[in-house]
Amino acid sequence: MTDTHAHRTAASRYLRPSIVPMIAWLFLLPLTQGCGLIFDAVHQVYPVTINEMDKICRRQQVQVGMAVEPFRPFVFPAVWTDEGARVTGLDTELVRAVSDALTIHCGTPVVPALHLVRFRDLFLLLNEGQLDFFVSAVAAGTPSPGRSGFAYSTPYFSQGGIGxxxxxxxxxxxxxxRVRTAGRSTPREQLLSGLTVAVQDSTAAHLYAEAKIHAAxxxxxxxxxxxxxxAAAGLSPPIDVIIGAHPVLNFMVHTTRRDWQLLAKDEHTPLWFTLADYAVVMAEESYTLRWFINDVIFHLHxxxxLEQMRHRWIDETYAYPRRASAEGLPFDVQKMPAHYAQGTCRAASPH
Incomplete structure (x- = not known):
């Protein structure tokens, strides 16, 4: 065998493994045009794998979303401190626990980059890939077409249904x-018939109202x-009832809204409209990150x-601005003007 022939033989052996997939791709290309299958074909030949944990470690930041609207005691109104704008609450302590665990996992400091935006925009930002996850007393598994494509962590708070x-x-x-005279089989939403019910945009209560409340x-x-x-301004139509996250409403009527009363079946039993658990929200394909956050919540439990956190934020008496100054999370100060625009109320769109 000549040196030239040996060289060609070796080269053919070297090139053959890379040529075969390319030939397969060239054969598939005419079949995939116009059928929206080009990416699928590439994916089959060269699988695309993205580890979201590696991305977080590389940038040394975890992109976290949180509602600018207060969901006391999970998210309190943002405040100015000597160190800058800060937000605090049970959910911020959970975010800090996750970022501390990420620091250990990555072997380098990982800080939470907080995006404080309208609650209704959190799902949009996550869907666009601008967030790794978000929290804000979000009820896991609320049935709605708008909630498809998202995944939830292990619950970190139970008894978070609608009150x-x-x-x-x-x-x-x-x-x-109505509660006293209603039968056991009476749908709970019928208790609200003929009344004007207020809900917060895009929350579980809003979705419940769209699906269930038709006679109010x-x-x-x-x-x-x-x-x-x-309600305080006496605007028309007057609000008869506000439905929302039960623990949030319960906290508010015992702290800042003592002129409002939490509705109950009796002295010892709250009036629930749904039951739910609160969880961290991630993209459906963030499997590695979901396992990681599930582990964090498991170890906290x-x-x-985790029980100490619940007691600390729900049962203790405290001044939240002081806690914000001592332990609150910083966020982009450009979001502060939006924080004070609490918005208005409007009639729901017809079903």
Whole structure:
């Protein structure tokens, strides 16, 4: 065998493994044009794999979304401190626990880059890939076409279903009478028939109202403060009932909105409209990150810290601005003007 022939033989052996997939690709290309299958064919020949944990470690930041509207005690109103703008609450402590665990996992400091935006925009930003995950007392598994394509972590808070509050005595009396006289099989939403019900835009309560409440008027408010302001100003139509996250409403009527009353079946039983757990929201394909956050929540639970966090934020008496100054998360100050635009209420679109 000549040196030239040996060289060609070796070259053919070297090139053959890379040529075969290329020939397969050239053969498939005419078949895929016009059928929207080009990416699928590339994916079959050269599988695309993205590890979201590696991306977080490389940039040393985890992109976190949080609602600019307060969901006390999970997310409090943002405040100015000597160190700058800060936000605090149970959910911010959870975010810090996740970022601390990421620092250990990555072997380098990982800081949370907080995006404080409208609650209704959190799902959009996550869908666009601008966030790794978000939190804001989000009820896991709420049925809605708009919630498809998202995944939820292990719950970090239970008993987070929908409750209701009212302030006018005649409305409270009417609802208490309906609760007493309603049969066990009476759909819960029928208790609200003929009333005007306020909900916060895009929350689980809003989705519940769209799916269930057909015999009552529904006002969609940009935030809970907007609903309270609408009611206090005596605007038309007057709000009879606000439905929303039960633990948020319960916290508010015992702290900042003592003129409102949490509706109950009796002295010891809250009036629930749904049951739900709160979880961290991620993209459906973020499997590695979801396993990681599930592990963080598991260890928080096993160590007793998760229960301590719940007690600390829900049961203790405290001044949240002081906690924000001491332990709050910083965020982009350009979001501060949007924070104070609590918005308004408007009639819900017809079903």
């Amino acid at each position: 209701a509050i009212a302030t006018r005595p005649e409305v409270i009396d009417l609802l208490q009478t 008027g529904v006002l969609v408010c940009d935030s809970l403060p907007a609903a309270f302001e609408h 096993e160590s007793g810290r």
